[in-house]
Amino acid sequence: MIGTGRSSRAWFEEYRRKRKKADEDDRVIGAEDGPKQGRARSRSFWSLLAAFWRLADAARPIFTFALATRTLGTLIALLPPVLLKALFDSVLGTDPLPAWMPLPHDRVALLWCVAVGLALLPFTATIVGLWGRWKLTKATRIMHAAVRRRVFEHASRLPLHRVQRLKSGGVTALLREDAGTVSDLTFNLFYNPWGAIVQLTGTLIILAVVDWRMLAGGLLVLPIVWVTHRAWIARIRPVQRDIKAVKQTTDAHATEAFAGMRVVRAFSRETGEALRFTRRNHFAARQEILAWWWSRGIEAAWDFLIPVATACVVLYGGYAVLGERLRTGDLVMFVAYVTMLLGPIAMLTTSATSVQTQLAALDRVLDLLAEKPEFADERSERTVDRSSVAGRITVEHVWFAYPRGAGAKGESAEERWVLEDVSLDVPPGSVVALVGPSGAGKTTLCNLIARFYDPQRGRVLLDGIDLRTIEPASYRRLLGIVEQDVFLFDGTVAENIAYARRGTTRGQIVEAARLAHAHEFVERLERGYDTVIGERGVRLSGGQKQRIAIARAVLADPVVLILDEATSNLDAESEALIRESLATLMRGRTTFVIAHRLSTVRDADRIVVIDGGRIVEEGTHDTLLALGGRYAGFLARQLEHAPVSPPVADAGEIGAARADG
């Protein structure tokens, strides 16, 4: 996947070639192998605008208010050049004031009026503008939070295999940057351009009233501006989108490298990882410079256009004044208005730059929001609760393959079956042990029972009700899951245990911890149950984490309990200790237990041997032993390998078969 051999320059040159070709179909070229993310096609400007308007729902009245104040402020700001005309023609010159100007005719009084007007008008315009701006800023911040919340909620409801593919870095980048910048569109898409348009139109109208030929000149500039702008958008927007994509992968890989730093160190790959990171950053830098050239090029063109236009006005107007077809005041006013054309155009440029980035961000946010959440196609409306549920779990002829994208590519579902025609009926409160070699599909079966996925064929039922028809959240509240890899949040021990249930008391937490044999070691921690664990705090051993997870499950008081190698990180001694607690925990609950140690398995009501995604044997410890099949084979091998007699009676590892995984 990662060719560190290629320099960022070669990569970039290839990128530019691809970009040229891709311009026609507006593809994203992010990662090294281009079309990987190429499916995403950017939406048209208008559909983005409409989508933004929908996202902004609550803020719309404030938008309108802000645009109104902006209009008023801009119009007030348009008045000063008119005062200049009065100054030149009626104070300094001898012309009478035009009839439409409601100002005194006395020259000194008029001078004062002009001076006061010149001082007060911009100030008033600013106050009016600020008022609307403040309201809009508030609305924008609220929208900012709302969009981020929507993205967060949506991302957390996506099917598991999608969440895994989005990778931690990818989601955070989306949340941190994209979802955040979307709200800034209020300014760059509405507020600022609107002000610019009002100012532009106002200026052009005044120019037309005074001298229509001047307007014709002004209008000549506009198509040039429009054409350059279009060309620029076409170039810049795709590049900016690509930059985002590259940065996102770069960040995701960096996050990953740090998460896997032990592995990186173990294989002395620090230099390699750093090179990879640097190369990606260099590539992004080259892309950014490309984008920089495009935007600065256009700006330079405009910087040249505007002075030329001003010079033309001065020439034309100067001739007109000399030929006495125009007053001096009119010419001064003209030049003032022509420079006022500059402002809106500059504003449109800067807005347009940010708008491109932000529209690209909006596009990506919409891509995410358009993804179907988990079980969107199912009508999962029935709610279940503890009191009305017995806890019978039935698996009926289930066939399952992991969704595409999560596993190997290029094979059809049939070739990737992880479970094939699995059937199982587990009465309420009984314990089923799942046994089999690594990769057999034990965890997968539990994933279906927990409804992390739905099977492609067959059904999983709770008390005879298809899980598909049950509201997922209400079903999962009945579950308790302890896995081999325990995930603990940054927080205190107590918070981590209480994660299973809201509104628990310290007493309940301690009781649960006692049952899980976690209490002893938690007590010995520096701050007991208030010790912060996880990334920012104390590191716990694998066994300690598992005991916390077991305490969590105890507290959850589940109807259906899944113990997926829940004790694998415990040494035989601690396991013997908590075996009792687990026995208490399992009592009265439908339990699925996956364990490699015989001791955990032999007391189960039923033992199910799975291999290659199929159930190959089923029965109690004694019947299976008598059968002399796979289970008996496991046992024999285990006793053979039985290490220096563990303290647990006749125990060892069933999974000598584990060696292959």
Ligand SMILES: Nc1ncnc2c1ncn2[C@@H]1O[C@H](COP(=O)(O)OP(=O)(O)O)[C@@H](O)[C@H]1O
């Ligand atoms: N999230 C996943 N995406 C794709 N394939 C998976 C995923 N999890 C497991 N598998 C595959 O499914 C098969 C069964 O895995 P699993 O149920 O974890 O086995 P077990 O728990 O019995 O060791 C394996 O071949 C594994 O590669």
Ligand SMILES: [Mg+2]
């Ligand atoms: Mg497993």
